[in-house]
Amino acid sequence: MQHSELDFARLGIPRLGTSGSGVPARALAGVAGLAAAGLFYSTVIERNAFALRHTTLSVLEPGATPLRVLHISDLHMMPGQRLKQAWIAELEALEPDLVVNTGDNLAHPQAVPSVIQALGGLLSRPGFFVFGSNDYFGPKPKNPLKYFKKNHQRTQCEPLPWQDLRAAFTERGWLDATHTVRELEVSGVRVVAAGVDDPHIQRDRYETVAGRPNPLAHLRLGLTHSPEPRVLDRFAADGYDLVMAGHTHGGQLCLPFFGALVTNCQLDRSRVKGPSNWGSSMKLHVSAGLGTSPYAPARFCCRPEASLLTLTPVSHGDADYDADQSLPQLARETM
Template identity: 80%
Template sequence: MPVPVRVAAGAVGAAIGGLTYATMIERNAFTLRHTTMSVLEPGATPLRVLHISDLHMMPNQRLKQAWVSELEALEPDLVVNTGDNLAHPAAVPAVVQSLGGLLSRPGLFVFGGNDYFGPRPRNPFDYFDPDHERIFGDPLPWQDLRAAFTERGWLDATHTTREIEVNGVRVAAAGVDDPHIERDRYETVAGRPNPLAHLRLGLTHSPEPRVLDRFADDGYDLVMAGHTHGGQLCVPLFGALVTNCNIDRSRVKGVSNWGSRMKLHVSAGLGTSPFAPYRFCCRPEATLLTLTPVSHGDADFDEAASVPPLAAETPS
């Protein structure tokens, strides 16, 4: 076989192998990430927060549902869900059953665009333009999902302020609707949060700078977001190719600083669009954050603890 033909055949084989891995293996290699952040007021009790985002649940995704249901064993003090739970109009029961006992724990949530509208096929090059035209799919039953969450005790933080006390820690929280589809109305929560709170927490689905700047200006300690999927397709030694929003690639997942004192945590999420069912060098994740009091000399760390993947499921 001539050398050019062998090279071409090798390239095709590598591409097929990579696509098979990204579609069948890595997108099911669910990971629990552990992160410690010093953001609480001095003297506060440490707080364990489970951050879940971007489930993009389909009714038949049994492996994802089983893995998510095991998160209850972590016994977090607080659960934060930053949206895009749905990918199918019949997926609400699967989401609720998967979250299981977590819904009985204190929780806060905001929704993303894929709670309101179903996914649609997209030109993959659109993701390189964060301001590309939004194309909405069929409406999803977000009202049913919201009712299921709130009936179990979770608090909707969308365009409102909430104050809860968890494990002796007073949390002042506020959230906005999804900035990615321009549903955010920060003016509804604008202003400085309760200065007596041990933690001032902001929630948004998409970590758009215009929203993060407002939270930082108002004195929030931490903002939690999702949406980016960690880039979903990453290149070794380079990282994410895109963020699908206006933050830079260095902030596409994990912890970063925003402004002089606010922290940002972006979840790489647990799912994908059914029309793009692959991940590469970017495993699906949930994050258990241990929030500790601020003191001199504290340093954050972000360490992933891999949970063995369950058997691969076929793309849906």
């Protein structure tokens, strides 16, 4: 029996209760269990743990009335995502003065009705929007390692009904800011908004909106889906107060005490979500978004979110405030 056991070892066959490298099977089972728990948490729990980021930014001209802006982005809606649709529908109770949508609303050709139903009464409020690549083209499976390459090759996929989505938005009163300058007075605040098409797929044409915006405006707002530095630099040089963007998903899969691994664009990881300064006088706000690609339906240490921004006048000594809160708690506070 001993000779037979030695033969098994010589052949690399592990003893009962160990792996081939001598690791106890119990330890391997524990690792497998942790991996399964992590997969369940990221794909079922956190992916659906929608939150509202509450941020205060001092960007308005002195003397202006504070403005409450709801920033939504990256819905990546699929038909039948009732939990997400119901959560978005509750945002109407916040009664924002202005709604800004920075694109990637769709993940399926038949998802337009789901998006419109979810947005509901928000479409009756003043709003601006620009589109992202996943308003024009459907998602496709990708090698995750490609996200670590700054200039990985991108392929266009199945067309999505962006014309129907645009028509539904504009018929309800939202203004398309793509490659145009829009002006709107909201709650006594004069807002100038200019946007570009998605820079991530090279659709941006900043020259169509180049130049300094109306100096009489209380807020000069720039919109882009992907927060590419080349576009942010142009907005900053032209004197915009705030640029709002999405696209990054906040990193989507983040590590505790480290943060996002990638931004999926040229933006640095420190600005992957929430507010930051860009240049000497412009603010940037990046939404972590509400959805994911159907081919990567997971989030870790990065909850899906919408943002309620309270914009206040600039004054000496002002400090910006940023916090994550669950929608039910914040909705009770604001109703």
